[in-house]
Amino acid sequence: MINIHHDTIIFKCLDELNITFLFKDIAVKHFITIIITVFMKGYNGKTVDFEKYSLNHRTTIAYFLNNSKWNTQQLEDILKMSVINVIYNEALRSGKPIYCIADDTIASKTKPSSKALHPIQDAYFHQSHLKKKQDYGHQAVSVMLSCNGITLNYAFVMYNKAISKVDIVKNIAEELPETPVVSYFLCDCWYTSLSIMSAFLQKGFYTVGAIKTNRIIYPCGIKQQIKNFASFMRETDRNIDLVTVGKRQFYVYRYEGKTNGITDTVVLISYPKEAFGNTIALRAFISTDTSLTTEEILNIYTNRWQIEVFFRQTKDKLAIDKYQIRKSLGIRRYWLLMSLTHFLCCNCTGRLCSFEEGYDYFAKQLKKEYIRYIYDSGKNNIPFEEVPALVG
Numbered sequence: 001m002i003n004i005h006h007d008t009i010i011f012k013c014l015d016e017l018n019i020t021f022l023f024k025d026i027a028v029k030h031f032i033t034i035i036i037t038v039f040m041k042g043y044n045g046k047t048v049d050f051e052k053y054s055l056n057h058r059t060t061i062a063y064f065l066n067n068s069k070w071n072t073q074q075l076e077d078i079l080k081m082s083v084i085n086v087i088y089n090e091a092l093r094s095g096k097p098i099y100c101i102a103d104d105t106i107a108s109k110t111k112p113s114s115k116a117l118h119p120i121q122d123a124y125f126h127q128s129h130l131k132k133k134q135d136y137g138h139q140a141v142s143v144m145l146s147c148n149g150i151t152l153n154y155a156f157v158m159y160n161k162a163i164s165k166v167d168i169v170k171n172i173a174e175e176l177p178e179t180p181v182v183s184y185f186l187c188d189c190w191y192t193s194l195s196i197m198s199a200f201l202q203k204g205f206y207t208v209g210a211i212k213t214n215r216i217i218y219p220c221g222i223k224q225q226i227k228n229f230a231s232f233m234r235e236t237d238r239n240i241d242l243v244t245v246g247k248r249q250f251y252v253y254r255y256e257g258k259t260n261g262i263t264d265t266v267v268l269i270s271y272p273k274e275a276f277g278n279t280i281a282l283r284a285f286i287s288t289d290t291s292l293t294t295e296e297i298l299n300i301y302t303n304r305w306q307i308e309v310f311f312r313q314t315k316d317k318l319a320i321d322k323y324q325i326r327k328s329l330g331i332r333r334y335w336l337l338m339s340l341t342h343f344l345c346c347n348c349t350g351r352l353c354s355f356e357e358g359y360d361y362f363a364k365q366l367k368k369e370y371i372r373y374i375y376d377s378g379k380n381n382i383p384f385e386e387v388p389a390l391v392g
Contacts, residue, residue, distance in 0.1 A: 009365050010035050013344050017078055027070045030061065035341050038318060039363040045319030045334075066330035079340055083152045084177060086352065087145040091181045096148040098183035099300075100176070100205055101307045102141065102169045102191050104159065107321035109137040121328040122160040137321075138331060141168045144307050150352050151306045153342055156335045158328065166191065170199045179204035184289070186304040192286055194261040206289035208300045213284050216260050217267055226284045230269050235276055242273065245298045249273040254294050259286070266290050268297060313355050314338060 010032045014020050020028050033054045043049050047065075051058040064070075091098050106126050112119040120138075128135035139159040145152055157168050169191055185200040185207045192209040200207060213227040233240060233253055243252045255267040266287040275281035287297045314320040318338040325331050345358030353361075 008032070008369055009348070009362070010344075013348060017082055019075070019078060022074060022078070023070060027064075027068070030064045031337065031340075033061070034337050035344070036366055038338070038341050039359070039366050043319060045322040046324050062325070062330070065325060065333050066327040072329070072333055072336065075340070076336055079336070079343060080154055082343060083145055083154045086152060086347070087147045087150065088177065088180060090147045090150055090352075091179065091183070094148045095181060097181055097300075098179050098205075099146040099186055099303050099306075100154075100173075100183065100200065101144045101146060101151075101186045101304055102172075103188060103304075103307045103311075104139055104141045104165060104190075105311045105315075105321075106135050107138045107140065107323075108135050111136045118326055120326050122158060122331075124161060126159075140335065141165050142307060142310065143169060143172050144310060146303065146306055150346070151310070152346060153310060153339050156339050158332055158335070160328070166193050166196060170196050173199035173203060173205070176203050182206070182289075184208050184300055186301060188304070197262070197288060201288060206287065208287045208289070208292075208297055209285065209304075210301070211267070211284045211286045213282055215267075215284065215286075217255055218257055218259075219255055226267070226269055227279065227282060230271075230282055231279075233269070233277075241294060243270075243294055243298060245295070245302065250298070251276050252294055252298070256290060262288065264290060266292070266297065268294060270298075310342075310355075314342065317355075317359055318342065 011020065011028075014028065014031060019031070023031070034050055037043055037050050037053050040049075040053065047058040047062045050061045054061065087098055090096070106128055108128075109120055109123055123136060123138055125134045125136050126139045127133075141155075141157045141159055142153060143155045143157075145154050155172055157172075159165055159168065163171075169187075173185070173196065181204075183205045185197070185205040187196075187207070187209040189210040189212045192207065192211050197207040211226075213230070214225045216223060217226055217229065218224075219229060230253075233251075235251055237253070240251050240253050243250050250270045250272055253269040255269065257265070259265055259267060266289075268285045268287075270283050270285070271277065272281050285297060285301055287300075289297075292300070315322075318341060320335060320338045323331060323334050325334055342355060345355045345362060346353060348358045348361055
């Protein structure tokens, strides 16, 4: 194992979170080794990658993730509380709304043979909206908190069919503190359920989300599906506005009234300007904050895109979908450590920054530390084979 000094950048970051005090030295050393490896050239999320920067064999590192009895829940609680402190304090300082954003992603895996003795635990077929087909692997539900340009991952939960994705997000809503400012829960149509929206409303979060076009509305007191109502819309209707969101324009009909289970809400029925009447391009959005203008609702919803950026960052930089771990506990621990790494990247420069900025900062600082470590190893006559590889 690399001799971890108390002046290394990773140790200092973990020390600020009190992790070095609450966990045994051996666990802290594994945390640091795994986090360091993320920033090295060629990182692919494999235990063999971690082995390059440790004097332990990869099986020892795999055992640490899969079987070692360190307190996973305690580390998760530390990360969650740290995210809440940053985001809620920023909301109090700036007066800006907090956005709680939920979505899910799939870590694709190869389906094992029916004769496989040790298949990957909790891997199933899931519907991939990106691939538009069933995809085998692990599905993770992510919930992020964002305020005034700061976006942090609060939870990354494995969906293993023991509990529905709706209940996963509902439970997370119930554990969040009440917001100090008017805030919004942002989601796609899979999470705009009455139970989730009610749970978030109790914590001070209105919902702004997408809904399916088969959702029931009651224009003029007549019960009908959104897609059926939209088929009668015309560009020249006086109730349809041309709204600009970013660089695009949309024709939008604003409905105010009840939907199934909610008595007072806003539903926006929209087409892109260039595709009016195209049923494939039809989109609908809901807001439980009826005081918002149409433009405000659509612009608030665009903040949901931050979670898609997070998924791309974690897959490209943190290899959160490339692991070769078979045990469910090991996978959840690996995801937790990657979420911790993401948090550190956003906080490592002494100020809140973007993930990309923090990632580059860590990569440069760690390269300097490794050069200094190799120099000190030679100076102290440490055998070359005992010095972990430097890549990059």
